[in-house]
Amino acid sequence: MTMFDLSGKVALITGSSRGIGKSIAMQMALHGARVVVSSRKAESCEATAAEISAAGGMALARACHVGHKEELQALVNATLEHWGRIDIVVCNAAANPHFGPSITTPDEVFDKIIHTNLHSHVWLCNMTLPAMAERKDGVVIIVSSVGGFIGSGYLGAYCISKAADMQLARNLAVEWGPHNIRVNCIAPGIIRTHFSKALWANSERAAAFAQRNPLRRLGDPDDVAGVAVMLASRAGNFICGQTLVVDGGGLIGGGEPLL
Numbered sequence: 001m002t003m004f005d006l007s008g009k010v011a012l013i014t015g016s017s018r019g020i021g022k023s024i025a026m027q028m029a030l031h032g033a034r035v036v037v038s039s040r041k042a043e044s045c046e047a048t049a050a051e052i053s054a055a056g057g058m059a060l061a062r063a064c065h066v067g068h069k070e071e072l073q074a075l076v077n078a079t080l081e082h083w084g085r086i087d088i089v090v091c092n093a094a095a096n097p098h099f100g101p102s103i104t105t106p107d108e109v110f111d112k113i114i115h116t117n118l119h120s121h122v123w124l125c126n127m128t129l130p131a132m133a134e135r136k137d138g139v140v141i142i143v144s145s146v147g148g149f150i151g152s153g154y155l156g157a158y159c160i161s162k163a164a165d166m167q168l169a170r171n172l173a174v175e176w177g178p179h180n181i182r183v184n185c186i187a188p189g190i191i192r193t194h195f196s197k198a199l200w201a202n203s204e205r206a207a208a209f210a211q212r213n214p215l216r217r218l219g220d221p222d223d224v225a226g227v228a229v230m231l232a233s234r235a236g237n238f239i240c241g242q243t244l245v246v247d248g249g250g251l252i253g254g255g256e257p258l259l
Contacts, residue, residue: 007032015093019193023221029057173241189247214249
């Protein structure tokens with residue numbers, strides 16, 4: 001047994017068929033958790049679950065569009081039917097369909113970003129926290145972004161939603177902390193995933209971003225997954241209502257903002 005052991009725990013992770021979510025699912029499974037892999041496409045979920053199983057972990061694949069409340073409830077129900085409980089919830093699924101200043105962001109796009117990046121987290125937490133409270137044990141991790149700390153000329157709505165995620169974690173920590181439930185955020189910087197490809201696909205631009213970080217590199221999904229394992233395990237037992245920045249030091253490194 002170690003401080004990072006997740007044996008016996010069930011972790012439900014949204015947006016986990018690729019990128020940061022996939023890495024979190026894999027690492028939690030390798031640390032003993034039974035994980036639920038979820039994203040919009042069933043075949044992607046099944047492929048990731050198969051990878052986890054091949055690595056020695058236990059995984060259930062379940063497709064879900066987090067923007068549809070009834071699908072989220074079906075995801076929770078399927079998890080409970082298969083594993084019998086939910087100990088860890090990772091709200092990772094997110095959307096960012098617009099790149100440009102706020103004045104060019106259509107109302108329906110702004111609404112979609114807030115709906116996906118905030119409302120779905122509220123729904124999923126409301127569906128799972130009461131059962132955790134009955135057992136007096138549970139963990140919620142919300143994947144936010146360093147964008148929630150800064151202003152942006154072209155990712156404004158996304159950054160607003162990520163700042164809201166941080167406040168959601170603080171509110172839920174106050175509401176559910178007395179039931180021994182820990183709620184925290186992770187705020188990644190630029191991580192090499194498909195979701196953030198527009199920021200790092202150009203090698204010169206990626207190098208410029210990396211140079212602004214004290215660690216002089218961009219992040220990899222496992223850099224975030226390790227923090228998620230820590231927050232979900234006994235190692236994170238006294239961390240509650242916080243936002244942990246995982247950005248190679250970019251926010252404190254000076255120079256221009258990352259986003």
